[in-house]
């Protein structure tokens with residue numbers, strides 16, 4: 001089939017996730033046919049550097065023979081069996097053990113799911129169940145953050161703080177409330193009450209959690225949930241003061257900490273988990289994505305001793321689970337993925353070599369006239385596109401600068417994603433220094449071309465006021 005055939009069938013029959021169906025139908029989708037290493041290939045013969053590791057997940061890159069073999073062997077031995085009704089199978093058991101060995105010491109149990117969204121549904125169930133078992137059924141409220149992403153099931157979107165999703169998904173799960181996000185560039189530097197230092201701003205955001213706890217009453221608050229670094233929200237790296245201050249707040253009150261590691265887990269920040277980087281002690285850790293390098297869908301929740309012991313000792317049957325919880329083939333691939341990450345020293349390489357190297361190269365983009373901030377941590381990074389470098393004023397939303405830049409990136413051979421006018425990257429963890437150089441060079445080319453196009457379309461100055 002030719003590209004046009006695929007595009008026609010796609011338009012006629014396929015509803016894509018997070019997509020304006022009609023607009024895509026007019027434009028036609030890009031057909032990705034194969035991939036190797038850090039490169040994807042499309043049906044037109046273009047090779048594109050995948051700066052997003054698929055959707056933040058293909059951490060070991062494409063075409064890993066070992067993962068294919070693990071899947072093949074398991075498909076032959078046992079393609080499916082469930083973990084309900086007192087049964088299990090070797091891949092699920094071995095993966096559970098491996099995960100608990102790699103996770104911080106107090107996390108010794110895992111509940112498997114098919115995705116990150118299902119992991120967060122599981123979190124909601126476990127948190128409320130835990131407090132009910134503790135004789136505190138009023139502890140129901142979960143404090144989450146604005147602009148957080150925790151998935152797209154009803155529980156996931158309710159825990160998440162994405163306003164456009166909330167507008168379409170309601171009524172949301174009751175008992176979830178949101179506090180401000182530690183997004184210094186967007187809300188500290190550019191927001192109201194401008195220009196507290198990032199450090200002061202980080203503490204303000206932690207104060208907002210405490211204020212919320214006091215407003216709801218500690219006796220009604222079950223948990224606080226957050227991503228170590230917000231991913232889909234725009235690769236938002238909190239100020240250094242944020243997590244220590246949050247820890248201090250949470251320590252004052254009896255509230256569970258849920259750290260959503262779906263993106264930050266498995267090496268993205270240069271440690272096995274974002275919680276290790278930020279020295280957090282989560283009670284629950286939802287995981288997915290990089291767990292299998294995206295080769296097969298699998299997620300889970302790592303459960304700390306405090307919650308696990310209660311669920312085990314006092315809970316009786318927990319009425320929750322999925323047909324594909326701990327699917328043998330997915331678990332076998334995830335296990336092989338973890339083994340490869342260890343034998344190749346991937347996490348250490350991100351921490352000691354690639355992360356610092358990306359930080360230096362990525363920061364070099366900060367001199368570009370369109371860039372208001374260039375930030376990165378480990379192998380996650382963002383560029384803030386601005387109309388005015390000194391004031392940080394944004395382009396008019398109608399200009400769609402971020403999407404323009406994203407499309408130009410793709411055309412130049414680089415996948416970089418846009419979140420509003422924030423450009424983000426999250427490349428495979430097996431990227432080389434040379435490929436990082438290439439990524440940064442392509443990003444700069446795309447920025448130049450974006451600047452040229454924006455200058456052509458330059459609207460009247462009044463339309464350019466920050467959006």
Ligand SMILES: *Cc1c(COP(=O)(O)O)cnc(C)c1O
Pocket residue numbers: 114115116117118120149150151152227231232260261262263288289299
């Ligand atoms: C992607 C993501 C999820 C949802 O995972 P799915 O597998 O898409 O359901 C949850 N939390 C975070 C932080 C994510 O990035």
